[in-house]
């Protein structure tokens with residue numbers, strides 16, 4: 001069985017004080033939930049405060065990006081060992097905003113995925129098509145390419161921690177959620193591609209999250225489907241009550 005995972009991507013929101021205040025309000029609301037892996041991905045400057053505040057709590061803290069190298073002359077970057085040193089356990093890789101605004105490509109996603117796995121970080125690799133690609137029937141091609149380049153040259157035996165997030169770009173921050181049918185179909189494409197590359201066993205064990213305008217009122221319909229193992233939440237994760245409702249509603253019976 002795949003453990004449900006609900007992750008908050010706070011993007012460029014929340015100072016350290018705002019981040020820890022969130023956890024103070026949020027944690028009592030989800031404390032009794034033992035079935036879901038809950039991950040908060042704050043901005044880099046809040047990571048340390050949150051890993052400290054989350055110690056002893058069943059909440060994991062992740063970064064929104066990282067470099068693939070351990071150190072070097074890369075101004076502004078953060079390395080995987082810097083993340084693990086402060087207690088981060090997860091990392092988003094290749095979010096569409098990183099691809100769109102910061103030139104991330106499938107090739108850098110592949111380098112980052114290899115590095116995250118080597119450092120014991122749980123990678124959440126984001127894939128998803130643009131609206132024009134969906135409208136021209138290219139969704140399957142786009143997803144297949146993103147997944148196959150991401151996994152290139154990686155030993156399937158090391159892919160246990162892999163998490164994929166299907167985030168159709170047209171659904172991010174737009175209020176236009178993919179219907180459960182659209183999301184499930186995309187997740188099936190992704191799982192089949194993983195099976196073709198890494199084998200049926202790895203594919204069956206890989207968690208695939210949905211992201212894009214997830215809210216408390218649609219989390220249950222999306223996360224109740226066979227191939228949807230949780231959610232990656234942007235806007236609705238900024239409020240502790242709303243995010244706690246998503247965690248609760250998404251938990252499969």
Ligand code: 13P
Pocket residue numbers: 009095167171172173174175211212213214232233234235236
């Ligand atoms: P929204 O939930 O705001 O649409 O953002 C989704 C997202 O980008 C999560 O990574």
